[in-house]
Amino acid sequence: MRKLSIIIPVYNEAKTVHLILDKIKKVTLPDGISKEVVIVDDRSSDDTVDIINNYISKNPEMGILFFLHSTNKGKGAALHTGIANTSGDYIVIQDADLEYDPNEYNLLLRPVLDGHADVVYGSRFMGGNPHRVLFFWHTIGNRFLTFLSNMFTNLNLTDMETCYKLFDARILKTLVLKEKRFGFEPEVTAKISRLKKIRIYEVGISYYGRTYDEGKKIGWKDGIYAIYCILKYGMLRLK
Incomplete structure (x- = not known):
């Protein structure tokens, strides 16, 4: 039996974390693939930890692994x-909000299970799946x-972020990953790209984005830092 490890970095997601866990619980993976859920709380200041502990106590069959950071370190550090604490054959990253649909793990797994890919990115900018219409400048920034x-x-790639x-x-x-905050995406992409004989695929996914009033956290400063990380790790590749 092979295993898909689902890593969920969490920070102040009391409103949605139980809902995303419900969605993950209901996901049916291909035959021969089991689920492992690994949650890392990055020192939430709301009721997130209590809600997760309550969920775990009511759903022991999920075998959720829950880790707590003593200080807020950032999404990258949570990842x-x-x-470090997964035991699966495959690892997928899942935000604790409701912007991404866990039912699409199967889309991500397909190229791997078919023997074509080692790494699969889910692109919000390709395919015919639903996409919430939101911020023009965010889209331009991501592209x-x-x-x-x-x-x-x-x-x-069409969607590195x-x-x-x-x-x-x-x-x-x-x-060896170093970025502790939102620099994780460009760093891991740069370092994966340097590995020999690694097969990287993209598949189209849906995207149910949220507004800042609904809890979106990433901002323009994170975009500036992402540029710094792209240049930093990109220059290392060129050496």
């Missing part, structure tokens, strides 16, 4: 903790960051 990243990695990234666990665990 580092999650990666620019992907374009800049592609220049250094020599990949032709996507949350939905699925990895062969053995490959991901070989990477």
